[in-house]
Amino acid sequence: MMSVGMYQNVLNATGEGVPGWLIGGHAHLGVLSIIAIVLGVAIPTLGMADRYRTLVTWTFIPGQWGLPLVPWLAVGGGLEVLHPTAFLSGGLLIVSMLVLTWQAAVAPEAEPGERGDPESIVADD
Template identity: 60%
Template sequence: MAVGLHQFVLLAGGGVVPPWMIGGHAHLGVLSILAIVMGFAVPALGVTGTVRTAVTGLFVAGQWGIPGIVWLGEGFGLTFLMPTGFLWGGALIVSMLIMLYYSATGAGDAAGGGSASFAPGDD
């Protein structure tokens, strides 16, 4: 949100938002929303132990690495860091593939697909 507000200040002051800032902001926004979903999905699917640590670590690295490398590489002129985008993107892909596996092989009621554990009221 802070990046979005900064972009608003630039525009309101008659300036122009650099394209690298727009791309980084978009990635950070979408990946932050996906992080919220992952926060619910990991425990709902019963991902525990080392696998949970791997899923979380890989996702967080990718979530911050993708926009971070855009800002560092393009915004601050550190273009030699740009190839590490493949590392951050790969971390996201591996994290999501692990979650796909748990989704496909988990119990049918793991994500709330089973019957309710309470009796409905007699209204």
């Protein structure tokens, strides 16, 4: 992720400019990486059943990596046949987020530390 940003800086510094497909893939990977961190906190906090935890995780992971890789490979790598797979990756991300949102909506209210893994406690910062 950082190396792609550095490469983009080199392209800008040399006056070549950064192609849109490289910017789009970099932005998707950055935002989705942040969402992955949020998922790592939200899933255990909500105390989701194993089947929902598995569904959210395994629809998010291929979506997270597929969405930025499609423009890089399809446009940058010349593998244009991969363009339709962006819809599959995006669809997987949508399923992941919808299930997580639904679980957050139906989760019973609980005191802090009452749900999820008893070993993980949110800090009092």
